[in-house]
Amino acid sequence: xxxxxxxxxxxxxxxxxxxxxxxxxxxxxxxxxxxxxxxxxxxxxxxxxxxxxxxxxxxxxxxxxxxxxxxxxxxxxxxxxxxxxxxxxxxxxxxxxxxxxxxxxxxxxxxxxxxxxxxxxxxxxxxxxxxxxxxxxxxxxxxxxxxxxxxxxxxxxxxxxxxxxxxxxxxxxxxxxxxxxxxxxxxxxxxx
Numbered sequence: 001x002x003x004x005x006x007x008x009x010x011x012x013x014x015x016x017x018x019x020x021x022x023x024x025x026x027x028x029x030x031x032x033x034x035x036x037x038x039x040x041x042x043x044x045x046x047x048x049x050x051x052x053x054x055x056x057x058x059x060x061x062x063x064x065x066x067x068x069x070x071x072x073x074x075x076x077x078x079x080x081x082x083x084x085x086x087x088x089x090x091x092x093x094x095x096x097x098x099x100x101x102x103x104x105x106x107x108x109x110x111x112x113x114x115x116x117x118x119x120x121x122x123x124x125x126x127x128x129x130x131x132x133x134x135x136x137x138x139x140x141x142x143x144x145x146x147x148x149x150x151x152x153x154x155x156x157x158x159x160x161x162x163x164x165x166x167x168x169x170x171x172x173x174x175x176x177x178x179x180x181x182x183x184x185x186x187x188x189x190x191x192x
Contacts, residue, residue: 029086051102058094058107065091065114072121081122088122091115095131105138113148116155129159145180153177 010030013019018036022029032040064087075081095115098108112135119128132155139149157174160167 132156150180
């Protein structure tokens, strides 16, 4: 679809008060109003269309996390973080879909690994534990010993330390992460 057509359609929906627009830093955030959402959900949509839409949404969330993920630990004030908080609900929804019955677990693994720094920096330790565990469980042989597993194991270990104490499970996860970092020859990840 032509980009200009998309922007014109969104502008039209905003002008009709069917979509709320709000500036968030240098970008605009758009949200369907509850009445608009309820109306849209009345229409029958093919499962294939929903799957494609959910996959695009999850991919968007992954890219957003990859672009902003390194910023999270450096954002010290609530006003700085508030610009990014709207994306948190999107990430949660995308993770739910990825690990759901019609989702894409491979995309979910990448998304969970990218979301871990966000969860940890916001002290969402239980959520970090949940998604890291779920993603590690979903790893297939082709994804084992890679960067995603390394980051997921590290996030799992840290979240376990703070939610369940320094138990063996936390130590096992952190050692596994360190072992993968050594195999990859990634000195920075070994230090972290």
